[in-house]
């Protein structure tokens with residue numbers, strides 16, 4: 051009887067840690083990953099953003115996040131989808147290029163170059179589908195490609211001349227994702243891309259009133275996304291992560307800075323170069339002709355204090371941008387404020403990105419809300435490679451090899467499966483301790499009861515002793 055009581059007690063205490071695997075069970079929780087291109091971490095500081103503020107209150111806000119280097123659109127988005135640094139996933143630039151033919155394709159055309167994207171690393175869409183989930187993507191870089199012959203359950207690629215700023219189109223896209231993809235088709239994971247405030251940041255600069263207006267449009271859209279999640283009955287299952295690929299920084303010219311133009315650097319000549327990617331903001335790559343590597347390198351190195359020049363093998367390891375055959379032998383980047391021109395200063399953007407990812411201007415924002423996320427929590431910065439393992443964890447799928455760590459993001463969650471397991475372990479410990487305590491109490495009670503009983507019996511036998519009984523007792527004691 052005693053053991054039955056103890057067992058019941060143990061079970062009652064240890065089961066208080068349920069539900070076990072509450073949100074790591076595959077298919078129970080959905081994830082919507084949203085990118086607002088070029089939304090810098092501090093863009094909500096000089097604009098009224100009631101919807102982003104409410105999202106932070108209802109969920110989690112990171113102070114900022116750190117994108118991988120090179121801080122440009124396609125490479126950093128592919129890091130969000132794979133959790134790998136750019137040298138490891140291979141989408142090293144916005145532009146597809148061929149060093150033999152000197153062909154180059156701009157951002158949009160590169161979306162259709164399958165081999166640029168499908169080069170060994172699987173994005174989360176495919177990994178999720180291989181594990182029984184359903185995934186979709188709207189306008190996210192890399193959406194058009196197939197990966198090892200597979201593609202998303204549903205996808206939507208923007209037309210050639212797409213107006214990335216059109217708010218009516220934004221709302222139609224949100225309606226499609228929420229109403230059709232998540233609600234009707236019951237997809238588990240969707241990535242959704244908006245091309246702003248990047249375009250406005252480039253054109254007018256990050257400090258412009260135009261950029262502030264565009265942030266208001268982003269904010270309205272965030273409110274619309276959340277209201278559609280509610281309206282479609284997704285509030286209990288959908289987790290929304292909103293972030294960006296990079297930030298934005300002011301570019302100076304017109305005498306404010308001494309511009310960097312490679313052709314004007316003494317000892318440097320484009321005749322020594324077999325292939326180049328310059329006139330692309332603050333970053334550049336060069337392939338010198340046979341035997342010209344040192345000549346080119348020595349001419350550029352130290353030519354301008356705001357121009358950083360590296361042979362591929364001397365790139366700082368923290369940038370994770372060297373160990374890939376697609377990366378050219380000489381890598382250049384400039385300090386904020388400057389861009390790298392080739393023959394002539396032909397770049398006219400007011401804002402740019404592509405700088406060192408340590409620059410605060412390159413850091414994107416991060417917000418997350420949903421049933422698995424804590425509420426009203428602000429966390430410190432983390433690298434965007436860590437968003438992939440977080441998403442896999444929420445979806446309950448096994449991640450492919452990646453450069454992120456769940457440890458960097460799991461503190462944003464209400465409670466991870468691991469935590470629950472720990473809880474259960476400690477509950478079992480508490481349960482055992484309680485049982486042990488209970489047994490000790492029972493033991494003491496039994497001993498006391500027996501002693502009391504004995505004493506009572508003794509007393510009653512004393513009272514009923516016949517005359518001379520004392521002697522008998524005395525004798526017995528002997």
Ligand SMILES: [Zn+2]
Nearest residue numbers: 087088123295
């Ligand atoms: Zn971008």
